[in-house]
Amino acid sequence: MAEMNMLQAINEALSSEMEADKKMMVFGEDVGHFGGVFRATSGLQEKFGRDRCFNTPLTEQGIAGFANGLASNGMTAVAEIQFADYIFPAIDQIVNESAKFRYRSGNEFDVGGLTFRTPYGGGIAGGHYHSQSPEAYFTQTPGLKVVIPRNPEQAKGLLIASIRDKNPVIFFEPKRLYRASVGEVRDGDFVIELGKAEVVRQGTDITLLGWGAQMEILESAADMAAKKGISCEVIDLRTLSPWDVDTVAASVKKTGRLLINHEAPLTGGFAGEIAATIQEECFLYLESPIARVCGLDTPYPLIHEKEYMPDALKTFEAIKASVKF
Amino acid sequence: MSNAKTNAETVHRVSFLDKNSIAIPILKVLQADGTTYESAVLPVIDEALAKKIHDTCVFTRVLDERMLGAQRQGRISFYMTCTGEEASIVGSTAALDDGDVILAQYREHAAIRYRGFTTEQFMNQMFSNEKDLGKGRQMPIHYGSQALNYQTISSPLATQIPQATGVAYSLKMQKKRNIAICYFGEGAASEGDFHAGLNMAAVLNSPVIFFCRNNGYAISTPTEEQFSGNGIASRGPGYGMHTIRVDGNDMLAVLAATQQARAYALDNNKPVLIEAMTYRLGAHSSSDDPSGYRSKDEEAKWQQHDPVKRFKLWMINKGWLNEKEDAELYVKYREEVLAELKVAEKIPLPHLDELIQDVYDKPTPILEKQLADLKTHIKKYPEAYPKSAGRI
Secondary structure (H helix, E strand, O other), rough: OOOHHHHHHHHHHHHHHHHHHOOOEEOOOOOOOOOOOOOOOOOHHHEEEEEEEHHHHHHHHHHHHHHHHHHHHHHHHHHHHHHHHHHOOOHHHHHHHHHOHHHHEEEEEEEEEEEEEEEEEEOOOOOOOOOOHHHHHHOOOOOOOOEOOOHHHHHHHHHHHHHHOOOOOOEEEHHHHHOOEEEEEEOOOOOOOOOOOEEEEEOOOOEEEEOOOOHHHHHHHHHHHHHHHOOOOEEEEEEEEEOOHHHHHHHHHHHHHEEEEEEEEEOOHHHHHHHHHHHHHHHOOOOOOOEEEEEEHHHHHHHHHHHOOOOOHHHHHHHHHHHOO | OOOOOOOOOOOOOOOOOOOOOOOOOEOOOOOOOOOOOOOOOOOOOOOHHHHHHHHHHHHHHHHHHHHHHHHHHOOOOOOOOOOOOHOOOOHHHHOOOOOOOEOOOOHHHHHHHHHOOOHHHHHHHHHOOOOOOOOOOOOOOOOOOOOOOOOEEOOOOHHHHHHHHHHHEEEHOOOOOOEEEEEEEHHHHHHHHHHHHHHHHHEEEEEEOEEEEEEEEEEEEEHHHOOOOOOOOOHHOOOEEEEEEEEEEOHHHHHHHHHHHHHHHHHHOOOOEEEEOOOOOOOOOOOOOOHHOOOHHHHHHOOOOOHHHHHHHHHHHOOOOOOOHHHHHHHHHHHHHHHHHHHOOOOOOOHHHHHHOOOOOOOOOHHHHHHHHHHHHHHHHHOOOOHHHHHH
């Protein structure tokens, strides 16, 4: 075990996978010698050469199309989109191509060895083009897996699992936590199974569900609730597509209440999907309506970031309202 | 200096370049009467290769004619022909090694035929039956075959262009003596993927041939409304790419250009752009009628440049073919296509269970549940779902 931040954990995952898999390549804007704008790919070009870790021209649709081509011909492609806000030029290649390669070809071809890494989310005073959480655009696309880690240990295990997964994965990295989140990370390679949520904290009164950077918000809110005598069960979904209905439903059947928290705007967000499924699975167990504490339906603001955020205090208020319903 | 890639001289008077500043010639080898130009340098070709090329052209003509008819009869939903563009497609494919990966747009079925796609396989795809390699997931003509290194067609335009750059890079990294070839029309060259794919190939040193079929029309839009530069070829040097323009109705010119492009791409790990000047004799697809946007006179003029006829005359001049053999080949393929068509349209459709396969490598629990719910529903109302109800 070693203590490291999330960037170091990601770098270690990439490095150990490139060591083990000679067909793996890491590429994107500035990821070569510079190591990426956040330095997640530091040292990889020196270690593995310019053919396997390299800069691409500034073209997200090109990066995604190129990645599809590599993966369709037997390579392991790990492409970086510099900010998740800039993934939209690539959306046709990801949604129409990556996601459907296997299905539309009848499994003659697939891009299973493809992972898109991209920093998402706010809290860095980045304004809307450096702060968005576009996960819901991709959870609606069959054929993609969507994964979001919450800390260094999770980042390493989930990223290695994503790279090894036989399906295209979009791996959203909470950039607010890149350096802020420090923790113990297991040595060597290990995987955390995709598609499985984790019960981070046991509780009896309400289930709090989130992912990525919002997990620390949920934990703070749970601490605040505990002081009022409310026992929160906290769950990290970790994989949004395909998501772990069973773990969430089992928890809600126990606590009778559910609160979902995400940074992305409320309308059309993934919380809506979860709420609909859980009311179907747990209708007779619910003691109160499923609560959603999410970003506002505005572009991600610069100056009113704190107000926009579904923070611990808003979450705490929603917990109390749900328990008192 | 960071922009050291230019060693341009300086001038002191304003002077603009225009689209004619780069004059790109058209390579021609074969004349309309089947003789070659006196100074022309021929491609590497022997009788066996010529016969395979001719055979592929005849099959494709017959397939186009028969399947367009089948679409008109309502037996298949959709069709696209490659009529008029056979020399561009077959001439280029014939220059390749079987291990070279083909990424086509949608009008290049002659290429997969050249590689060995059987008449039966064509029919199974078009009828979306349970023997279709694509499992009935896409419209007719979206062929693909892992065994033949022909990537499955995707409907969105130009997406295959940056993918070809990636495929070629992977071939280089795997140290295979192979390249990728990417076909697209001049209309697709307007998409952002064209720029992304060509620029990345040039910068990242991918051994790929970008083969533009400049066939005059993108559905109904003529080239004058598609681009205003000097064709597509003029863009190649801008990307720093070896580029050639050929007569796309001249089998020998296309073959010669592609043979040399392949050798260059392979030996140098560099891309090449080929622009084939051709003409789409047929409609864009079975869903449009070209009489609405172009004249009969224009089509008649291009009929005189028929690439299949021109190559046939060359073979006859060489003594490698006669009119009788040519006519017999058409008869043979007409019978074969019709016979296989009748078989394929009676083969059952893919089983309902296939619906949730291949979304991921394994169906997710949510998909399994959705299929189970669907089956329960179909069992309740079998008459409403005649295609699947009997086989659940």
